[in-house]
Amino acid sequence: MKKIISFGVFVELLIFLIFFLSVDDISETFRYSARYSGRLSLIVYLYCFYVFSREFERNKYNKTKKVVLLFSVLHLIHFIYLAFSVWLNELPIIPYKLLGGFIAYVLIIIYPFLIDKIKKTIYHIVYFYYVGIVMAVTYLARIKGEFVGAPTELFHYFGFTIVILIFILFGYKIFKTS
Numbered sequence: 001m002k003k004i005i006s007f008g009v010f011v012e013l014l015i016f017l018i019f020f021l022s023v024d025d026i027s028e029t030f031r032y033s034a035r036y037s038g039r040l041s042l043i044v045y046l047y048c049f050y051v052f053s054r055e056f057e058r059n060k061y062n063k064t065k066k067v068v069l070l071f072s073v074l075h076l077i078h079f080i081y082l083a084f085s086v087w088l089n090e091l092p093i094i095p096y097k098l099l100g101g102f103i104a105y106v107l108i109i110i111y112p113f114l115i116d117k118i119k120k121t122i123y124h125i126v127y128f129y130y131v132g133i134v135m136a137v138t139y140l141a142r143i144k145g146e147f148v149g150a151p152t153e154l155f156h157y158f159g160f161t162i163v164i165l166i167f168i169l170f171g172y173k174i175f176k177t178s
Helices: 002-022 026-058 062-088 095-114 121-143 154-177
Strands: none
Touching: 002 026, 002 062, 026 062, 026 121, 026 154, 062 095, 095 121, 121 154
């Protein structure tokens, strides 16, 4: 597992290095690093949800625990990029809009350490759906043009659509096995 986490951290640092070398302004380096780091987090989150749905029936989450730890580390790095981007680009902060994301970040950080202690399956499901909803809402806000300095891109439609489809597909699988 250490190798996978190390590789993930390497990819995160590579993302930063690419933009550090290709963009003249450090604030834009962090903006792009946050953007592409977030996309990496989406891919890892989707994989985590897939692994969870595979282990759900047995109620044993050994592999899920490992991949959500990877997700936690990578999303923490994403948060650092994002925080520097907001600070350096002097982006407006609207506290009530941050609350949902803040809760998601806390859950992302603590879940790998609590997964073995959680006995009720519904809490695992709430974790995956809540984090996914925050991601979907973020992509929806980008689609609606509500992010300063982040024009709507085709990827935002893809990200939103794939999260909704995964909710439906994995939700059906989880419902079917319970």
